[in-house]
Each structure stands twice: as C-alpha cells, then as structure tokens.
Amino acid sequence: MFVSRVLKNLTVRQKLREGADVGNFLAGKVVAVTGAGRGIGRAVALACAHEGAKVVVNDYGVSMEGGEPRSGIAEGVVKEIVAEGGSAVAVADDVSTMAGGQRIVDTALAEYGRLDGVVCVAGILRERMLFNMSEEEWDPVVATHLKGTFTVFRAAAAVMRKQKSGTLIGFTSGNHQGSVAQANYASAKGGIISLVRSAALGLNKYGVTANCVAPVARTRMSANVPMELAEMGEPEDVAPMVVYLLSDQAKEQEITGQVYTVAGPKIAVWAQPRELRSAYADGAWTPESIAESLPGGVGQDPMPMLGKLKEMAEAAARKDRPNA
Numbered sequence: 154m155f156v157s158r159v160l161k162n163l164t165v166r167q168k169l170r171e172g173a174d175v176g177n178f179l180a181g182k183v184v185a186v187t188g189a190g191r192g193i194g195r196a197v198a199l200a201c202a203h204e205g206a207k208v209v210v211n212d213y214g215v216s217m218e219g220g221e222p223r224s225g226i227a228e229g230v231v232k233e234i235v236a237e238g239g240s241a242v243a244v245a246d247d248v249s250t251m252a253g254g255q256r257i258v259d260t261a262l263a264e265y266g267r268l269d270g271v272v273c274v275a276g277i278l279r280e281r282m283l284f285n286m287s288e289e290e291w292d293p294v295v296a297t298h299l300k301g302t303f304t305v306f307r308a309a310a311a312v313m314r315k316q317k318s319g320t321l322i323g324f325t326s327g328n329h330q331g332s333v334a335q336a337n338y339a340s341a342k343g344g345i346i347s348l349v350r351s352a353a354l355g356l357n358k359y360g361v362t363a364n365c366v367a368p369v370a371r372t373r374m375s376a377n378v379p380m381e382l383a384e385m386g387e388p389e390d391v392a393p394m395v396v397y398l399l400s401d402q403a404k405e406q407e408i409t410g411q412v413y414t415v416a417g418p419k420i421a422v423w424a425q426p427r428e429l430r431s432a433y434a435d436g437a438w439t440p441e442s443i444a445e446s447l448p449g450g451v452g453q454d455p456m457p458m459l460g461k462l463k464e465m466a467e468a469a470a471r472k473d474r475p476n477a
C-alpha cells in the first residue's frame with residue numbers, strides 16, 4: 154500500500170524504471186529533510202521513506218517570501234508517510250535559528266536514536282534588483298538558505314563525527330553563477346557550495362560525506378523565475394539522486410565535495426573551482442605592468458551568463474514563467 158501511493162507521486166519515467174518494487178536503498182537509515190512540506194523537499198522526504206528510511210520532516214510552513222508560518226505543512230507530509238506504512242516525525246521549526254537546526258537533529262536522536270543523513274532543502278525568494286534591494290530582502294534569504302544549512306549541518310556534524318558516518322546534503326542552484334535580480338539568493342547559493350565543500354574537507358577523516366544538489370523542478374518557487382527554464386523537471390525527478398547520495402553505494406564510491414545538477418532526465422556534475430592561467434611578476438607587480446601584461450596574458454574567463462543577458466531580458470519582457 155505504501156508503495157502504490159508513493160509510486161503515484163513518481164513520474165512515468167521513474168515508474169517505468171522502478172517497476173513496482175519497494176526500494177531498500179536507505180533501509181535502517183534515519184534522514185532529516187528541511188523544507189520537506191512542499192515541492193522538492195516533500196518529494197525527497199517521500200522518496201527516502203519509500204527507500205526504507207525513517208524521516209524527520211521539517212518545514213516552517215511559510216509563504217514563498219518567508220512569511221506566515223504554519224505548522225500543519227510538515228505534519229501533512231508526516232501523515233502521508235505514516236498512512237502508508239512508513240515512519241516519520243514533524244518538526245515545524247525555522248531552520249534559520251540555531252535552536253531550530255538543533256531541534257531537527259535532537260528529534261532524530263530522540264525518536265530514532267541516530268542520524269544518517271540531513272538534506273537541507275528549505276528556501277525562500279525575495280527578488281529585487283541589487284540597486285533597489287533592502288536589508289529586509291537580503292537578510293532573510295541569506296538566513297534561510299545559507300545559515301539554515303549551517304544550523305542543521307552544525308548540529309548534525311557533531312553527531313556524525315561521533316558516529317563516524319553520515320551524509321550532509323545542501324541545495325544550491327544553477328544561479329550560484331550569478332543572477333540579474335536575485336543577488337541575495339545567488340549569494341546564499343554560492344555560499345552553500347563553499348559550506349558543503351568545507352564540510353567535505355573537515356569531516357572527511359570522520360567518514361562523513363557532503364554534497365550539493367542544484368535542482369530544476371516545477372514548484373511554486375520556479376514558477377516565479379523571471380525567464381523560461383530550458384530544462385525543467387518535476388520534484389520527483391530530483392529525489393532519486395538525493396536518495397543515491399544518502400546511500401551506502403555513494404559512500405563506497407567516496408562521493409564527496411560534489412555539486413550535481415538534476416533537471417528532469419539530466420544529471421550533471423559541476424567542475425571544481427580552479428585557477429585557469431597564471432603569470433608571475435619579475436619582482437613585484439605594478440598597476441602599469443599589470444595593465445600591459447594582463448589583457449593578452451592571464452586575461453579573463455568569459456562569464457557564460459553574460460552571453461545570455463539579452464535572451465533572459467527578452468524572456469522576462471514576454472513574462473515567460475515555467476508552469477507550476
């Protein structure tokens with residue numbers, strides 16, 4: 154019964170791939186998912202339960218801009234999981250507070266005695282051009298995404314270090330590369346990648362992995378992106394990759410410090426940041442010697458998003474929005 158309801162939430166492609174079998178990728182594991190009341194987080198929570206995990210379902214139940222919190226949103230997903238034979242518990246806390254992050258981890262320990270994975274999906278949007286952006290538009294976006302990943306990673310890392318196992322998963326976005334009208338969001342998403350890579354480095358010797366997912370999926374959030382997204386999938390398309398990253402199979406492959414795009418049928422890995430070209434001064438650099446040698450030497454690395462500005466402006470003018 155649990156299987157059939159969950160399979161109903163999967164795309165046709167996944168149903169074909171998965172057949173009617175219950176997965177056991179996460180059998181015996183305990184996973185906490187933030188922002189799990191809606192959209193991608195909900196699909197991840199359901200998929201984790203489907204694969205045998207006990208799930209802590211966190212959601213503050215807010216509007217897309219982060220207001221009007223409602224506790225019933227997390228409970229709704231817990232009911233879905235429990236009604237179908239799975240095990241889950243709700244935490245309606247705000248991940249942007251240290252107490253909220255700690256409560257998510259403490260709930261996993263109190264209910265299930267361990268914590269094998271955390272998936273930080275919670276997020277909000279406050280779109281504004283940089284020259285008009287207020288502190289009230291900057292702070293809550295960075296607090297929800299970046300600090301909201303830190304609070305959960307921080308509390309979970311202390312447990313996983315002692316356990317000598319565990320997986321941390323952050324959610325970033327393709328627009329960590331930069332964004333015309335979401336500098337707050339893009340900055341937070343870039344920060345999450347650096348946080349994930351820092352966790353991968355700092356926890357490596359304790360057997361804990363950390364990775365990032367950049368999804369593209371039809372939700373209330375993507376419905377408000379001011380341009381057409383060429384590659385668009387469903388929240389259920391993102392969930393299998395998260396399940397894999399939480400599994401022992403991914404751990405055996407020592408997958409850590411990675412950023413994966415998941416968009417419909419596509420999975421892509423992002424390059425690690427690295428120096429492209431270098432030059433050394435003969436003695437010390439001066440502004441004059443840099444002006445002389447840099448343009449034809451170290452030069453620039455062209456920014457792919459700059460080349461898309463016209464196309465994005467045209468889509469915005471047409472009011473193209475992905476259908477949610």
Ligand SMILES: NC(=O)c1ccc[n+]([C@@H]2O[C@H](COP(=O)([O-])OP(=O)(O)OC[C@H]3O[C@@H](n4cnc5c(N)ncnc54)[C@H](O)[C@@H]3O)[C@@H](O)[C@H]2O)c1
Nearest residue numbers: 188191192193213214215248275276326369370372374375
């Ligand atoms: N949908 C996409 O195409 C897309 C693209 C790139 C990145 N993302 C990222 O994926 C994640 C999920 O996005 P979505 O599209 O499913 O959005 P969504 O709005 O459907 O879901 C986000 C959930 O997070 C919850 N939340 C917000 N603030 C919270 C807080 N402080 N504490 C706890 N919960 C909180 C909300 O209540 C909501 O249920 C986000 O981090 C988003 O930035 C999504």
